[in-house]
Amino acid sequence: MAAVNRVFAAQLARLPVFGPDGESIGKVRDLVAGLRLDQQPPRVLGLVVELATRRRVFVPMLRVTAIEPNAVTLATGSVNMRRFHQRPNEVLVLGQLFDARASLASTGARVTVVDAAMEPTRTRDWVLAKLAIRERGGPFGLGRRRSALRVVPWGEITGLGLSDLTGQVQGAGQLLMLFDTMRAVDVAATLRDLPLKRRHEVADAMDDERLADVLEELPEDDQKELVAYLADERAADILEAMNPDDAADLLSELNPAEQSRLLELMHPDESGPVRRLLEYSSDTAGGLMTPEPVVLTPDATVAEALAHIRNPDLPPALASMVFVCRPPSATPTGRYVGCVHFQRLLRDPPAELVAAAADTDLPTLSPSASLTEVTRYFAAYNLACAPVVDAEDHLLGAVTVDDVLDHLLPEGWRETGLHDVGDLGAEPPARARTEEADHA
Known part of the structure; x- marks a missing residue:
């Protein structure tokens, strides 16, 4: 382990994790600490690391050789692929300890934990030696003024033992602050x-x-x-x-x-x-489609179309194509005229009408088209977005490639990722957390 005197948990959140040869392992998602019945600092057992496949695994602290400001390095690129499961005597530092409510042993003042610092010991263990806290106002926590941040030894705080934390109702403010920097899919996994x-x-x-x-x-x-x-x-x-x-x-x-x-x-x-x-059935184009694609009337200009697809809230796949239809523009629309790929919009003069740039020959999907037909359509025409049109030439919506992939992936893929075992050199499950036993 590189010589480091103190590491705050919030600094570790989402840091990349690398093997000894620089190979990417994943990202730090949390720290696991062993709770105690007394007021002694809990030992940090290891890290929760999220692999590229979204699987979260446990990495013992003995495997960590270096903690840098921008990365964590392990002693080996092989990790145990057993999914992490929290044990009854464990606490997730980011997920549970942040925002925990406790008291100062000296004054009885109520405080809120906003961060935790781990420090190495002579035995190569890491413990949660310090806590960053804020007092919760005046007497009985009723004050409105926000107190200054303080860093105090673990032993100066009461109410964070095993029996306290397992039953404590915690706030979510600090965790939400961490979520602000994360994508929705990563927040969902957390x-x-x-x-x-x-x-x-x-x-x-x-x-x-x-x-x-x-x-x-x-x-x-x-x-x-x-x-x-x-x-x-x-x-x-x-x-x-x-x-x-x-x-x-x-x-x-x-x-x-x-x-x-x-x-x-x-x-x-x-x-x-x-x-x-x-x-519609969920495995048809009608069930897969979104009814809110970018729809423009034939008299709209290329400049207007580009303005629509610049909308930062528009998913990339939907932004790849605009659809030209007679009024009304809301689905189901008037008669479908054609579609314009965003690359064509970038090439044509801004004042040109989208009707002149519309591809009127691209086949459309019917709402009853099966998932197999939709998949073949995307493969044949190399598209990220496709029109769904009924028998009366009304645009009903658009299917995007991400919706197709969502239905093609194995059931439960969000829980397990695409692969149960990645290419990181998985250890046999029987060795799960053996390093913890060495410390016991």
């Missing part, structure tokens, strides 16, 4: 690994738009569990904030009574497209 109670606290603290983005990235079972936890009114608000095709996929997994109740609570403008999607 959320899945939190204890159920903590997961609900984070969901309660998230705004509707952010929670909708995260919910879209969760596996079906986790989606249903979270929707069941939320109050019906908020669940409906979250569904309104989701992409209509993702909302339809989620609602299709619920029982008819719950589905109907949530649809009734949604605003008609938001529930209408979702209801139309629910009419």
